[in-house]
Amino acid sequence: MLNVLWDGGSNFPGIAQFGKAFIELATNGDLWRHSIASLFRVTLGFYLAILLAVPLGLFLGRRQGWRKWMDPVVQFLRPISPLAWTPFAMAWFGIGDAPALFIIFLAAFFPILISTTEAAASIHPMYFLVASNLQLTSWESLCKIIVPATAPNILLALRVSLGVAWLVVVAAEMIAVKSGLGYLIIDSRNALRLDYVMVAMTTIGMIGLALDHTIARLGRLEAVRWRLERK
Amino acid sequence: MSENKILIDNVTVEYRNGGSPRKPWSLFGKGRNCGSAGDDVRTVLHDINIEIKTGEFVSVLGHSGCGKSTLLKVIAGFVRPTRGAVLIDGKEVTKPQPDHVFVFQEGSLFPWLTIRENISLALRSVKDPREKEEKAAYYLELVGLENSHSQYPYMLSGGMRQRAEIARAIAAQPDILLMDEPFSALDYLTRLNLREEMLYLHVMLPKTTILFVTHDIDEALQLCNRLIIMSDPPSQVKCCRTIKAPHPRNLTDIELSDLRSHIYYHLGVHTAV
Numbered sequence: 001m002l003n004v005l006w007d008g009g010s011n012f013p014g015i016a017q018f019g020k021a022f023i024e025l026a027t028n029g030d031l032w033r034h035s036i037a038s039l040f041r042v043t044l045g046f047y048l049a050i051l052l053a054v055p056l057g058l059f060l061g062r063r064q065g066w067r068k069w070m071d072p073v074v075q076f077l078r079p080i081s082p083l084a085w086t087p088f089a090m091a092w093f094g095i096g097d098a099p100a101l102f103i104i105f106l107a108a109f110f111p112i113l114i115s116t117t118e119a120a121a122s123i124h125p126m127y128f129l130v131a132s133n134l135q136l137t138s139w140e141s142l143c144k145i146i147v148p149a150t151a152p153n154i155l156l157a158l159r160v161s162l163g164v165a166w167l168v169v170v171a172a173e174m175i176a177v178k179s180g181l182g183y184l185i186i187d188s189r190n191a192l193r194l195d196y197v198m199v200a201m202t203t204i205g206m207i208g209l210a211l212d213h214t215i216a217r218l219g220r221l222e223a224v225r226w227r228l229e230r231k
Numbered sequence: 232m233s234e235n236k237i238l239i240d241n242v243t244v245e246y247r248n249g250g251s252p253r254k255p256w257s258l259f260g261k262g263r264n265c266g267s268a269g270d271d272v273r274t275v276l277h278d279i280n281i282e283i284k285t286g287e288f289v290s291v292l293g294h295s296g297c298g299k300s301t302l303l304k305v306i307a308g309f310v311r312p313t314r315g316a317v318l319i320d321g322k323e324v325t326k327p328q329p330d331h332v333f334v335f336q337e338g339s340l341f342p343w344l345t346i347r348e349n350i351s352l353a354l355r356s357v358k359d360p361r362e363k364e365e366k367a368a369y370y371l372e373l374v375g376l377e378n379s380h381s382q383y384p385y386m387l388s389g390g391m392r393q394r395a396e397i398a399r400a401i402a403a404q405p406d407i408l409l410m411d412e413p414f415s416a417l418d419y420l421t422r423l424n425l426r427e428e429m430l431y432l433h434v435m436l437p438k439t440t441i442l443f444v445t446h447d448i449d450e451a452l453q454l455c456n457r458l459i460i461m462s463d464p465p466s467q468v469k470c471c472r473t474i475k476a477p478h479p480r481n482l483t484d485i486e487l488s489d490l491r492s493h494i495y496y497h498l499g500v501h502t503a504v
Contacts, residue, residue: 126335127339127341129309130333130335130341132309132326132327133307133328133332133333134353135327135355136355144341144344145341148343148344149343151343225383226342226383226385227342
């Protein structure tokens with residue numbers, strides 16, 4: 001049994017071969033190059049999604065009239081897999097980083113938007129009565145009430161959507177680009193190098209773990225602790 | 232200049248609760264579900280007339296759901312009356328004002344701000360940061376929270392949180408304090424302590440008019456200059472009594488215990504006396 005694991009079989013690489021491939025890809029720089037390319041796309045697409053989804057979510061959350069109209073639109077678009085957009089992404093953005101970014105953006109956008117909207121809509125109305133009583137300006141209400149009140153939920157949404165973004169980056173890279181861990185998988189498969197495929201998969205897992213760990217640390221910030229400690 | 236601080240003039244508040252909120256898809260159904268004649272209109276307050284003088288401490292008593300809180304919210308400007316008006320210093324209340332501060336039953340401190348930051352919110356008119364800090368410290372000390380300034384509300388006990396809410400309210404230097412059952416979420420002993428502190432604040436701030444909604448008859452008897460008892464909805468002022476006894480009051484005094492029986496009678500409680 002151990003022997004089989006070590007040597008591998010016809011349809012999976014053994015540990016020995018995997019280790020060799022790992023060292024090979026790590027030393028010739030391919031692994032780093034592809035990892036950095038993937039991380040770059042995820043980061044950019046993710047930031048783009050935050051930049052648009054958080055303000056839009058806060059706006060919709062606080063404007064019931066708009067929310068009523070936008071909610072069906074959002075719920076209609078949301079179940080469409082980001083990957084289903086690939087033909088359009090390529091038609092609109094051509095070849096290169098842009099279509100991949102677009103797909104990552106789509107994947108991260110909806111979870112952030114929905115959580116932010118929900119969080120902003122469910123802020124206790126009493127806080128706004130206090131705000132109107134103390135005559136806070138709209139800007140102060142935004143900074144002192146809306147943003148801090150929704151921060152814990154937004155952070156949770158970021159954690160979920162970063163995972164999703166990392167999930168689709170691989171798929172996005174299987175089209176239209178010549179770098180990234182997704183490309184490494186497709187390229188190695190075409191070359192029948194299952195050991196390389198496995199190295200890429202392992203790397204994806206490890207980076208995903210590291211990303212989640214990083215973002216989970218944000219949950220310990222003082223600005224959001226009140227939510228967890230509340231009675 | 233009239234001596235009346237607050238004039239509640241024929242205030243009627245009606246809530247509509249028959250119509251369900253309009254559905255997003257009923258684009259053209261404007262009249263169908265909202266505000267049509269068949270609606271169930273609930274009159275909460277019916278032709279309320281009250282005059283309150285500057286510096287008075289008025290308690291409002293009544294059964295749950297009789298509209299005490301609504302009355303307070305109308306005075307605060309959170310709710311517009313269906314008919315009638317509330318005049319403060321001769322001017323009609325149309326929106327919340329920073330000098331008429333509302334104190335909630337509990338949980339109106341912002342949980343994401345420290346106690347000091349919460350109080351600083353009420354000190355927005357103070358521009359100089361050092362002066363602001365000093366003032367915040369002053370109000371914290373006033374309610375005995377000087378050691379908790381950098382803690383978050385969740386770290387404090389219920390009584391301390393309520394103290395902080397009161398500190399925030401008086402930091403805004405209001406001429407009217409509208410207190411909606413401010414101590415009812417607290418345990419009995421804490422409530423007694425805060426009752427005493429409330430009295431201290433009342434003496435310290437003689438110009439501040441206080442409206443105090445409560446269920447606790449002893450609390451009302453011990454604190455206020457005037458008692459207003461409201462009837463069940465559609466609520467009207469059922470009875471209004473002035474208490475002349477000086478502070479500190481002994482609740483076993485004959486005048487106060489008579490008054491207590493009188494209140495129980497008006498509230499329809501016959502066995503408790």
